[in-house]
Amino acid sequence: MTVFDKKNSKGKIASSSPFPFSFVYKNSKNPQNELPTHIHDFHEIIYVHKGTGTFFINNTLYDMKKGSVFVIPNDTIHHAVPNKDDLITSSVIFFSPALIQSIPVDDNFSYLSIIEKIKKNNIYKFPLPEKEQQTIEKYLNNIKVELNDNQLGSLHGAILITHQILLFLSRFSLKQMDNKFREEDFNQYWMNDIFTYIDNNYQSNISLELLAKKAHVSPAHFSRVFKQLTGMGLTVFLNKRRTSKAKELLWKTDYPVSYIAELSGFNSTPHFYRTFKKFIGTSPAEYRKTINDTKSK
Numbered sequence: 001m002t003v004f005d006k007k008n009s010k011g012k013i014a015s016s017s018p019f020p021f022s023f024v025y026k027n028s029k030n031p032q033n034e035l036p037t038h039i040h041d042f043h044e045i046i047y048v049h050k051g052t053g054t055f056f057i058n059n060t061l062y063d064m065k066k067g068s069v070f071v072i073p074n075d076t077i078h079h080a081v082p083n084k085d086d087l088i089t090s091s092v093i094f095f096s097p098a099l100i101q102s103i104p105v106d107d108n109f110s111y112l113s114i115i116e117k118i119k120k121n122n123i124y125k126f127p128l129p130e131k132e133q134q135t136i137e138k139y140l141n142n143i144k145v146e147l148n149d150n151q152l153g154s155l156h157g158a159i160l161i162t163h164q165i166l167l168f169l170s171r172f173s174l175k176q177m178d179n180k181f182r183e184e185d186f187n188q189y190w191m192n193d194i195f196t197y198i199d200n201n202y203q204s205n206i207s208l209e210l211l212a213k214k215a216h217v218s219p220a221h222f223s224r225v226f227k228q229l230t231g232m233g234l235t236v237f238l239n240k241r242r243t244s245k246a247k248e249l250l251w252k253t254d255y256p257v258s259y260i261a262e263l264s265g266f267n268s269t270p271h272f273y274r275t276f277k278k279f280i281g282t283s284p285a286e287y288r289k290t291i292n293d294t295k296s297k
Contacts, residue, residue: 021159022094025144028087037079037230037237039244042094043115044072045165047136051088054081056230057124059195064088067133069126071169073115075244076124079231091140099159100166111163114170126169139165190215191229202241203265208234242266243279250288257284 020042026049037056046069053064057078062070064080072078074097082088100111118124128136139161146157194211211234212222223234230237246264249255255263261272261284276284 020094020096021099021155021162022092023143023147023158024090024092025140026089026091028089029082030084030087037077037232037240039075039077039240040094041074042096043074044070045093045095045162045169046070046072047091047140049089049091049137051090052083052086053088054229055079055125056081056195058122059199060122060124060192061195061229062125067128067130069128069136069169070124071114071118071126072124073119075247076119077240077244079229081229081231093143093162093165095159095162099162101163109170111166111170114166114173117173126172128172132168132172135168136165139168191225194226198238198241202238202245203263205267206234206238238265239275240279243276246272246276246284247280247287250284251291257288260284 022042028051048064048066048068048070050066051064055062055064055070055078057070057072058076062068064070064082080088097112097115102110102112143158143161146154146161151157194215197211197214198206208219208223212219215222217225226237227233232240242265246260246266249260249263250257253260257272258269261269264272266272266275273283276282276287280287282290
C-alpha cells in the first residue's frame with residue numbers, strides 16, 4: 001500500500017487544506033479495518049485490482065470484483081464489506097471538486113459532468129472490460145510514478161492524470177450508463193428494496209419491525225443482515241441519512257433550521273441539533289454560516 005500527499009509519500013492531506021488530494025495505491029484491508037457507513041466532502045474513485053466483496057452506496061448494494069470502478073460523489077453514504085476469504089486490493093483517489101478544471105471550453109463536456117450524471121442516475125459502479133481495465137490501471141500507475149518521483153509539479157501531474165481518468169470514465173459511461181449499466185447485481189439483493197423504501201420515506205416514522213415485515217423476515221434476522229451490510233444499526237443509519245439530507249437543504253435553501261429538521265425526518269429540533277453536531281462536528285447554524293461565508297468569497 002502507498003499513500004501519497006503533496007508533502008511526502010507517508011501521509012494524507014488534511015481536510016483543512018484548500019486543495020485536498022490523496023491517493024492510495026493497491027491497498028488491501030481486512031473487513032474489521034473498513035470504515036463504518038460514512039460520508040465525506042471529497043469525491044472518491046475506487047478501482048478494484050483483485051478480490052471480492054460487497055459495496056453499499058446510497059441505497060444500493062453492489063458486487064466488488066476485479067475490474068470494478070466505483071465513483072462516489074461527496075456527501076454520498078457508503079460502506080465496503082470485503083470478503084474475508086478473498087480480500088479486496090484497490091487503488092483510491094480522493095479529490096476536492098475545487099481541484100478539477102471547470103473553465104467552459106466545450107458546452108457539451110465538463111470533467112465533473114460524470115459526477116452529476118452519477119448523482120442523477122444513482123448508479124455508482126463501472127464494470128470495466130479487460131481492455132478498459134488495462135487503461136485505468138495504466139493511469140493509476142502513472143499517478144504512483146508521478147508522486148513517487150516527487151519532481152517539480154508532481155502533485156499537479158497527478159491531478160492532470162485524474163482529469164484523464166474522469167474523461168475516460170465519461171466516455172465509457174456513454175456506452176454503459178445509457179444502456180444496460182445496472183447489470184446483474186442491481187437487483188441481486190433483497191435488501192436493495194429496503195434501501196429504496198428508506199430513501200423514499202426517511203421523513204416518516206420507520207421502525208425495525210416495519211422494515212422486517214416488508215422484507216418478509218424476522219426483526220432479528222433483518223437487524224443482523226442490515227448491520228452486516230452497512231456496518232451499523234438501523235437507528236444510526238437513519239440518523240446519518242437524515243443528516244445528509246439536512247446538509248443538502250442547508251446548502252441549497254434558506255429554510256429555517258426547524259423546518260429543515262422536519263423535512264429531514266427528525267422528530268424534534270433538539271434531536272436534530274444533537275444528531276447533526278454528532279456526525280458533522282458543528283451545529284446546523286454554524287454549518288450554514290460556513291456555507292454562506294464560502295459563497296460570499
